[in-house]
Each structure stands twice: as C-alpha cells, then as structure tokens.
Amino acid sequence: MSDDGQDLAGAQRVHWQHTYGDHPGMYGEEPSAPAVHAAAVFRAAGARDVLELGAGHGRDALYLAREGFTVRAADFSAVGLEQLRAAAVRQGVDGRVTTAVHDVREPLPLPDGSVDAVFAHMLLCMALSTKEIHALVGEVRRVLRPGGVFVYTVRHTGDAHYGAGTAHGDDIFEHGGFAVHFFDRPLVDALADGWTLDEVHPFEEGGLPRRLWRVTQTLPGERAQP
Structure with a gap:
C-alpha cells in the first residue's frame, strides 16, 4: 500500500476505535441477515469452527456462538x-x-487448514487496496480446511455512495468519516478464482439503503468428517 494508503488505514483504525468507544454496541444485539444466512450455510456444510473477520462488538460472532459454532x-x-x-x-x-486484535493487512494468526468456515460482513470493502483484498482472500484460503466455506458481503458500485x-x-471513497472500497463484479469473480462460486446475492441494508452483494464461495475438496 502507498504511504497515502497507510495514512488512510491508520486514520480508519482510530476512527473505528472512537466510534465503538462513543457508541457501545452500536449495531445492536440482533444478528445481521448475512450472519443468519451464513449460519445455515455453515451448518449444511458440516462446519464447526468459524472465523469471523471484522467482528466489531460481536453481534454476529455471538449469534454464531449461540447457534453452536466455535x-x-x-x-x-x-x-x-x-x-x-x-x-x-x-x-x-x-x-x-x-x-x-488483528489488522487483515497482515497474515492471519492461524495455522493452515485450521477452520471450517470464514464469515466477513463488510470487512473486505473497508479501506483496503485491491492488492490487499486479494492477499486477504489468499489468507482465508490458507486457513480454511478442504471444502471450507467463505461467506462475505461488500458494498458495490451500484451503491449511492459510490463516487461520492x-x-x-x-x-475507495470516504463519506462521513468511513472509507469504503466499492466492488465491481469483475473483482468478485477474480477473488473466486480457484474456488467454487456458489452465489452472488444482491441485497440492501440500512436507511440509505446501502447496496451490497452477499458472496458465498467454497474451497475445493471434501471436509474430513469428525
């Protein structure tokens, strides 16, 4: 990432720290709709261990735990x-x-093939460069076991804030203090290279509303049964 990108990353870290500090539990306790979808997908795939990236104050991580996942x-x-x-x-x-506590610009602090599933709600569309996003998905692939599932959501170029x-x-556009990398479809397809791309589902969230894709992709291979 360029020096400007590093500066933006640092500013975003500080911004999120202050946001969570000023607004505890800002997203409430109810899980996001993508997390509910992910739980069903993970269960159907026989997943038990889940990694959530960008967990924030935990509404989705806690929901997944209540659903019986580690x-x-x-x-x-x-x-x-x-x-x-x-x-x-x-x-x-x-x-x-x-x-x-982890910055996804760095390698994930987990061994190879150590989790069954990965979930990331609007993490990949933070202030990450395209190169950093590709590296992160490579890390997700590394830590997933064969047959593992990755569910992520991103704001896309059809969103009202794209270009604003x-x-x-x-x-990457910054609006209201939050920097967002808006995805186009070629980027989604490129990130699925070598995976099975199961679904790219458009949906809306929030009052604007934000326009997002929910992407589900599976790593080749069969997950070992317990």
Whole structure:
C-alpha cells in the first residue's frame, strides 16, 4: 500500500476505535441477515469452527456462538472486542468465543487448514487496496480446511455512495468519516478464482439503503468428517 494508503488505514483504525468507544454496541444485539444466512450455510456444510473477520462488538460472532459454532472473532478495534467479550459472558457463550486484535493487512494468526468456515460482513470493502483484498482472500484460503466455506458481503458500485465524498483511488471513497472500497463484479469473480462460486446475492441494508452483494464461495475438496 502507498504511504497515502497507510495514512488512510491508520486514520480508519482510530476512527473505528472512537466510534465503538462513543457508541457501545452500536449495531445492536440482533444478528445481521448475512450472519443468519451464513449460519445455515455453515451448518449444511458440516462446519464447526468459524472465523469471523471484522467482528466489531460481536453481534454476529455471538449469534454464531449461540447457534453452536466455535467462533474466533478478529477485529482491529480492541475497544470493539472488549465489548464482544463482555457480551459473550453475559450471554453465556464465552466458552465458545475467542478474540484477537488483528489488522487483515497482515497474515492471519492461524495455522493452515485450521477452520471450517470464514464469515466477513463488510470487512473486505473497508479501506483496503485491491492488492490487499486479494492477499486477504489468499489468507482465508490458507486457513480454511478442504471444502471450507467463505461467506462475505461488500458494498458495490451500484451503491449511492459510490463516487461520492473523498476519492482515495482504487474505487475507495470516504463519506462521513468511513472509507469504503466499492466492488465491481469483475473483482468478485477474480477473488473466486480457484474456488467454487456458489452465489452472488444482491441485497440492501440500512436507511440509505446501502447496496451490497452477499458472496458465498467454497474451497475445493471434501471436509474430513469428525
């Protein structure tokens, strides 16, 4: 990433720390619709261990834990993860949830083939360059077991905020303090190279509304049965 990109990344980290600190539990306790979808997909695939990237304060990680999955929740905001851990104790699922402060620009802190499924709601469309997104998906592939499933969501170029606000290049635009990398369909297809692309589902979320794709893709191979 360029120096400007590093500056943007650092500014976004600080912005999210302040956002979670000023607005604890800002997304509420109900899971996102993509998390509910992911739980059903993961269960059908026989998954037990789930990694969530960009877990924030934990509404989706905690939902997955309540659904019986073992969840590893990663985020670059220590403040958000503190809220997640406290909520896990309150909800009685702290035995199924572990957390890690992690910047996805760095390699994932997990061994090869160590999780059954990965979930990321609007993490890939943060202030990441196209090169960094490809590297992250490569890391997701590395930590997944054969037959593992990856469900992620991203805002796309049909969104009302695409092209609005401050342009940072590489289809990244900053609006209201939040920088977003808007995906086009060729990027989705490129990230699925070597995977089975199961679904690209368009949906809307929030009051704007934000326009997103929910992408489900599967790693080749068969997951070993317990």
